[in-house]
Amino acid sequence: MINQHDIPVTEVDLGPGIRAFYTSRSGGCSVGAYEGLNVGDAVGDAADAVESNRDALGAFTGTSVNYLRQVHGNAVVDVTASDARNSRTPGAERQADGAVTSDPAVALCVYVADCVPVLLADPVARIIGSAHAGRPGLEARIISHTIELMVCQGADASRIRAAVGPCICPRCYEVPAEMALRFAQNTGTVVSQTQWDTPGIELRVAAHKELAAAGVAQIVHVDVCTYESGELYSHRWSTHHAEDTGGASGRFAGIVRLDVPKK
Numbered sequence: 001m002i003n004q005h006d007i008p009v010t011e012v013d014l015g016p017g018i019r020a021f022y023t024s025r026s027g028g029c030s031v032g033a034y035e036g037l038n039v040g041d042a043v044g045d046a047a048d049a050v051e052s053n054r055d056a057l058g059a060f061t062g063t064s065v066n067y068l069r070q071v072h073g074n075a076v077v078d079v080t081a082s083d084a085r086n087s088r089t090p091g092a093e094r095q096a097d098g099a100v101t102s103d104p105a106v107a108l109c110v111y112v113a114d115c116v117p118v119l120l121a122d123p124v125a126r127i128i129g130s131a132h133a134g135r136p137g138l139e140a141r142i143i144s145h146t147i148e149l150m151v152c153q154g155a156d157a158s159r160i161r162a163a164v165g166p167c168i169c170p171r172c173y174e175v176p177a178e179m180a181l182r183f184a185q186n187t188g189t190v191v192s193q194t195q196w197d198t199p200g201i202e203l204r205v206a207a208h209k210e211l212a213a214a215g216v217a218q219i220v221h222v223d224v225c226t227y228e229s230g231e232l233y234s235h236r237w238s239t240h241h242a243e244d245t246g247g248a249s250g251r252f253a254g255i256v257r258l259d260v261p262k263k
């Protein structure tokens with residue numbers, strides 16, 4: 001019997017007083033194409049399974065986890081503890097792709113299956129952020145918008161540390177040639193070549209470049225491809241294996257929180 005608090009995660013170091021990690025498929029109760037710890041709603045999984053997985057992740061994280069209704073835009077919200085409590089219920093999340101908080105009672109969650117999950121923290125000002133940075137979000141500068149709200153609240157970009165989590169790699173992210181060219185032009189990256197000898201795009205490089213341009217110097221990568229790893233959810237992999245998955249995929253999470261200061 002697995003203890004519900006025992007969720008395997010990949011920790012990333014965003015500085016003293018900050019806890020940040022990425023989940024995988026492991027540790028949850030979803031079944032079928034969603035098998036594992038799916039925390040995404042609106043992907044076709046059973047709502048009670050998603051709620052149960054969110055409860056397990058909340059218990060593991062040790063505080064209320066805030067979920068957003070992510071729409072590939074560039075809106076950023078300041079999240080309160082009541083937002084986080086409400087967002088546990090699938091369908092009740094605030095709509096945005098970036099989140100910021102300075103409240104230790106709130107953990108920020110970005111959930112993905114190929115898009116780039118970016119976690120941010122200024123450990124001195126004790127302000128954290130998260131960004132859902134897929135292809136449209138990167139073109140809409142979601143990472144910069146998230147950093148701007150952190151800076152408005154007292155963070156200093158030069159102190160911010162960032163984690164760029166698992167995402168689909170350029171050899172696996174096939175898009176139409178026009179889209180690849182536009183993305184490359186908009187993000188200062190190059191059109192890559194996929195394993196199928198078709199045009200692809202560099203999500204991870206685009207995220208890194210945007211962070212650096214915003215003044216973030218301390219950037220860590222969890223350089224794993226969601227498409228190639230069997231441990232992570234991948235929308236593209238599920239689409240390419242629709243005979244087994246029905247084209248459906250769950251979502252894994254990036255989580256960042258402030259530790260409660262010791263008295």
Ligand SMILES: [Zn+2]
Pocket residue numbers: 168169170171172173225226227228
């Ligand atoms: Zn790949």
